[in-house]
Amino acid sequence: MSDAVLIISSRNYSSWSLRGWLLTRLAGLDTEVRIVDPEDAVARDELLLRTSSIRLPRLLNAGVELWDTLAIAEYLNETFPDARMLPADPAARANCRSISGEIHSGFSALRSALPMNLRARRTNFPLWSAVRGDVERVSEIWNHCLDNWGGPWLFGARRSIADAMYAPVCTRFISYDVAIDAACAGYCARTLALPDMISWTEDAGEEVAEVAELEVEF
Ligand SMILES: N[C@@H](CCC(=O)N[C@@H](CS)C(=O)NCC(=O)O)C(=O)O
Numbered sequence: 378m379s380d381a382v383l384i385i386s387s388r389n390y391s392s393w394s395l396r397g398w399l400l401t402r403l404a405g406l407d408t409e410v411r412i413v414d415p416e417d418a419v420a421r422d423e424l425l426l427r428t429s430s431i432r433l434p435r436l437l438n439a440g441v442e443l444w445d446t447l448a449i450a451e452y453l454n455e456t457f458p459d460a461r462m463l464p465a466d467p468a469a470r471a472n473c474r475s476i477s478g479e480i481h482s483g484f485s486a487l488r489s490a491l492p493m494n495l496r497a498r499r500t501n502f503p504l505w506s507a508v509r510g511d512v513e514r515v516s517e518i519w520n521h522c523l524d525n526w527g528g529p530w531l532f533g534a535r536r537s538i539a540d541a542m543y544a545p546v547c548t549r550f551i552s553y554d555v556a557i558d559a560a561c562a563g564y565c566a567r568t569l570a571l572p573d574m575i576s577w578t579e580d581a582g583e584e585v586a587e588v589a590e591l592e593v594e595f
Pocket of ligand 1: 432
């Protein structure tokens with residue numbers, strides 16, 4: 378039983394929670410997962426008692442408390458060097474950090490128009506031009522990585538922080554039936570077939586909470 382705790386908001390809807398959890402798995406850190414509702418006043422107060430942020434996911438490990446997925450990623454990489462969460466090659470490592478930063482701070486059209494909902498399956502989902510631009514950029518990034526470092530993961534044979542950061546994009550492409558090229562489709566299929574993704578998705582299916590506006594059929 379681990380002493381580490383990962384506080385998340387939802388397995389079904391929270392892409393940041395999925396990223397945070399995949400990062401702990403990549404690090405080999407066993408965590409107890411606690412789900413809290415950030416809209417709940419008592420839960421918010423409890424989170425704010427500990428730090429000035431109510432952002433989730435939040436990782437508590439060995440007296441250290443972190444929020445924000447990139448901070449969690451860098452902390453885990455430093456704390457568990459044997460997990461080699463960043464590529465060994467400096468150029469690959471720089472690229473891995475750049476594309477992880479890009480998904481962390483960008484792709485707002487994709488994020489808002491295609492919210493993560495692991496239970497959703499939409500077909501013929503309309504994509505407006507800004508979303509198409511984001512899909513093209515993601516495809517460009519993935520193709521560049523797969524060509525440069527030979528796959529099957531973005532930086533070669535080992536999964537890295539970047540694969541965790543882009544995993545919720547794979548689920549969105551499947552949920553909203555987004556047309557992508559064969560190399561990207563293969564990457565999404567490999568990601569969704571990971572045992573960690575399967576177990577997270579199964580648990581998400583059992584979550585009772587529903588966010589009404591994200592369940593609307595378009
Ligand atoms: N960039 C942050 C984003 C985290 C985030 O937006 N989390 C959402 C839940 S998925 C949250 O905490 N929302 C609560 C709020 O903003 O009130 C990260 O990398 O962790």
